[in-house]
Amino acid sequence: MSPKLTKFVDSLPIPETLKPIKKNKNGAYYEVTMEEFRQKLHRDLPPTRLWGYNGQFPGPTFEVHQNEPIQVKWINNLPQRHLLPVDQSIFHEHGGNLPEVRTVTHLHGSETTSDSDGYPEAWFTNGFEEVGPFFKRKVYEYPNHQRAAALWYHDHAMGITRLNVYAGLAGMYIIRDRKEQSFSLPAGKYEIPLIIQDRSFQNDGSLFYPSQPNNPPENLPNPSITPFFLGDKIVVNGKVWPFLEVEPRKYRLRILNASNTRAYQLYLDSEQPFYQIGTDGGLLSKTIEIEKISIEPAERIDVIIDFSKYRGETITLKNDLGPNADPEDETDDIMQFRVRLPLSEDDRHRIPKHLASIPSLKGNKITAIRTLKLNGTTDEWGRPLLLLNNKRWIDPVTELPLLGTTEIWSLMNITNFTHPIHIHLIQFQILDRRPFDLNLYQSNGQIVYTGEAKPPEPNERGWKDTVAAHSAEITRVIIRFAPYTGDYVWHCHILEHEDYEMMRPFTVIESDKSDERD
Numbered sequence: 001m002s003p004k005l006t007k008f009v010d011s012l013p014i015p016e017t018l019k020p021i022k023k024n025k026n027g028a029y030y031e032v033t034m035e036e037f038r039q040k041l042h043r044d045l046p047p048t049r050l051w052g053y054n055g056q057f058p059g060p061t062f063e064v065h066q067n068e069p070i071q072v073k074w075i076n077n078l079p080q081r082h083l084l085p086v087d088q089s090i091f092h093e094h095g096g097n098l099p100e101v102r103t104v105t106h107l108h109g110s111e112t113t114s115d116s117d118g119y120p121e122a123w124f125t126n127g128f129e130e131v132g133p134f135f136k137r138k139v140y141e142y143p144n145h146q147r148a149a150a151l152w153y154h155d156h157a158m159g160i161t162r163l164n165v166y167a168g169l170a171g172m173y174i175i176r177d178r179k180e181q182s183f184s185l186p187a188g189k190y191e192i193p194l195i196i197q198d199r200s201f202q203n204d205g206s207l208f209y210p211s212q213p214n215n216p217p218e219n220l221p222n223p224s225i226t227p228f229f230l231g232d233k234i235v236v237n238g239k240v241w242p243f244l245e246v247e248p249r250k251y252r253l254r255i256l257n258a259s260n261t262r263a264y265q266l267y268l269d270s271e272q273p274f275y276q277i278g279t280d281g282g283l284l285s286k287t288i289e290i291e292k293i294s295i296e297p298a299e300r301i302d303v304i305i306d307f308s309k310y311r312g313e314t315i316t317l318k319n320d321l322g323p324n325a326d327p328e329d330e331t332d333d334i335m336q337f338r339v340r341l342p343l344s345e346d347d348r349h350r351i352p353k354h355l356a357s358i359p360s361l362k363g364n365k366i367t368a369i370r371t372l373k374l375n376g377t378t379d380e381w382g383r384p385l386l387l388l389n390n391k392r393w394i395d396p397v398t399e400l401p402l403l404g405t406t407e408i409w410s411l412m413n414i415t416n417f418t419h420p421i422h423i424h425l426i427q428f429q430i431l432d433r434r435p436f437d438l439n440l441y442q443s444n445g446q447i448v449y450t451g452e453a454k455p456p457e458p459n460e461r462g463w464k465d466t467v468a469a470h471s472a473e474i475t476r477v478i479i480r481f482a483p484y485t486g487d488y489v490w491h492c493h494i495l496e497h498e499d500y501e502m503m504r505p506f507t508v509i510e511s512d513k514s515d516e517r518d
């Protein structure tokens, strides 16, 4: 179906850095408009109709400094009809007729007040003509109090996130701080963002996404909502299988998996290691030398690659598809590095051994321990339906942590696949993962552990906002809920799961209110 495309014929684009429109007393002010446009994603593919922030795919990169707040007006200037077929039946219980084209932007990984967080029901349409029930403001504020990290922004509208992001609504957001600058890591043209996504195309260049019924639920002829999406082409920074010419020196890559469903096992075919220096929430405490890195949807990794010994060579960034891979599957390739450019200046960067200090949350007083199941069922039309703790979005809020307190969430995955679980507002730490007998649990509801609790992988021992919760394991994370109260969400970041309906609200509440309660 998808046209055959030659690999490594386009050079890697670098998204442009966004410039503020003005600076005022509240910090820099930006405006970003979501638009429909056409962009060439491969030499041999006709231009693809896309949706993007400021008409770019991926969106432009924000670069901000810690403690310098910014304001962003997100403007929806999209057409009335969606780029992709919309299954409105999914969220019919939200009052039936939601506008087909609705958007709301979330800054993933950020510590943001609730009214600027991009709550799924804070959506708005073109020109703010219609707004969702949780709509609070047109201009969002990002305080940027947190440490240096690569965050990303993307659409988060109720029931339709998978289609809006697939159409192109995603970009990077980089926070800098002094601590990070003190390491003088590769910067400027030696620091490269890599936004990895999978896509499928039709021969005319248009995006392919499996079509869905567009009927009211009672008329569903053939229940066919896709429970996952895997594209057959890999797109990096908006080009299919691109290449990058590099100098024989160290480069810092800020890698983001912005795919809907696909996870990657990244490695270099030169058999050289990555030096991983950071996770979702910023620098690790020490550099990890690592040959293969697993990256789930929404996760970010910050790595240094040293090309200095590879002058003249071509190195492919690969995705290990495992021993049972289909030989026709071309998603084992991501992109190429060609070490062809002359060394423009001496590479004085060392790879630091020790990085930022990461205070452990383990010593905190634990206010609540919650066991939260990741489970699957079928809906009334027989379609697969994925849930958090067996609850749907419309069920009353069950997670109400107190501001400033620390909790442990035990994510018990009783499905057969990994779910990357993401929690808004905070960065957490992974405690451990413990395997249990899933068959036994399914037959009699008893939890029998089949092994010891495993500590997180060395490259996960930093701040995280998304964690791989594997099948038949209990993944425990420790979370301090601060610095804001209000309504947020937590969800699986497989967008097809998030939309149907593996997402739940949570509310951080003021501590003294709870004192009255008990």
Ligand code: C2O
Pocket (backbone or CB within 6 Å): 106, 108, 154, 156, 298, 422, 424, 489, 491, 493
């Ligand atoms: Cu990256 Cu709630 O999302």
Ligand code: CU
Pocket (backbone or CB within 6 Å): 106, 107, 108, 109, 110, 422, 423, 424, 425
């Ligand atoms: Cu988020």
Ligand code: CU
Pocket (backbone or CB within 6 Å): 386, 418, 419, 420, 492, 493, 494, 497, 498, 502
């Ligand atoms: Cu999931």
